[in-house]
Amino acid sequence: MINIITKIPGPILVFLGACCLSFGGLIVKSFEGATNWQILFWRSIFFSTVVVIYLLITYKKKFFNSFYKSGLPGFIGGLILSLGYSGYVFAMYNTTVANTNFIIQTQTIFLAVFGYIFLKEKISKLTLASIILAFTGIILMVGNSLSPGQMSGNMVAFIMPISFATLVLIVRKFPDTDMVPMQFIAGIGATIIGYLFSSKISISSHDIFLGFLAGFFQVGLGFILITIGARRTLSALVGIIMLTEAVLGPLWAWMFVNENPPPVVLIGGAIVISAVLLQFFNRKVVN
Numbered sequence: 001m002i003n004i005i006t007k008i009p010g011p012i013l014v015f016l017g018a019c020c021l022s023f024g025g026l027i028v029k030s031f032e033g034a035t036n037w038q039i040l041f042w043r044s045i046f047f048s049t050v051v052v053i054y055l056l057i058t059y060k061k062k063f064f065n066s067f068y069k070s071g072l073p074g075f076i077g078g079l080i081l082s083l084g085y086s087g088y089v090f091a092m093y094n095t096t097v098a099n100t101n102f103i104i105q106t107q108t109i110f111l112a113v114f115g116y117i118f119l120k121e122k123i124s125k126l127t128l129a130s131i132i133l134a135f136t137g138i139i140l141m142v143g144n145s146l147s148p149g150q151m152s153g154n155m156v157a158f159i160m161p162i163s164f165a166t167l168v169l170i171v172r173k174f175p176d177t178d179m180v181p182m183q184f185i186a187g188i189g190a191t192i193i194g195y196l197f198s199s200k201i202s203i204s205s206h207d208i209f210l211g212f213l214a215g216f217f218q219v220g221l222g223f224i225l226i227t228i229g230a231r232r233t234l235s236a237l238v239g240i241i242m243l244t245e246a247v248l249g250p251l252w253a254w255m256f257v258n259e260n261p262p263p264v265v266l267i268g269g270a271i272v273i274s275a276v277l278l279q280f281f282n283r284k285v286v287n
Helices: 002-006 008-020 023-029 034-096 095-103 107-118 125-143 148-157 159-173 179-197 206-230 235-241 242-255 263-286
Strands: none
Touching: 002 206, 008 148, 008 206, 008 235, 008 242, 023 034, 023 095, 023 206, 034 095, 034 148, 034 159, 034 179, 034 206, 095 125, 095 148, 095 235, 095 242, 095 263, 107 159, 107 263, 125 148, 125 263, 148 159, 148 206, 159 179, 179 206, 206 235, 235 242, 235 263, 242 263
């Protein structure tokens, strides 16, 4: 199957991967009785299984060496990403799919800010404009969700873009770090977090099946497609294609679970996406 996938053009693989990821909110909203921590546990169990299978097929005899080569930076990066995965499930469970998806797109903005703080990378006028735009959109979205539940979901949603931006910084600082073993560490870390915060891990067969869909196909297959496709696609184009997730996620929630985000959220989301596109345009100009 991996050989078949590798023959597909990179941009198409990234697009298909983004489409897989876009079903995350719909799946989380479809659980019938599981708590967000139980969802995290089962989603992460199946996701970790997919990553192990991918590592065994891709690395073969170098399976264990891939973890050793990633070293401490890879281990720390995996732990940080596990917090992001945990925040994603918590946010999807407690706020709207639209809010979560739009907030996640701010990872590019956080990357620019963190690059300035920790790697002494310059912030151009276009980057500064994109940061202001993004936070304007976020204020519109978050300001519309004043109930305690939704507000906590909105705040926790920021863990995902912050953790991903931190992960990219680690890879920039340590170029030899392999992101694939990091994903396995992140999956195991998220599994442990889900287990520790769950009063029990047993859930209905219906919810276990949804956990399988979320871990194996939504994030597992999505991760594999994006990983393979990104190797043969310009980084700026990868970022733009990934915006598909932010557009399709709220669409699936509207179509199948009748979640209707108010106009102000859609306007705020559009502003955030515009800010991200502006940042990608800035990268292209700089490069």
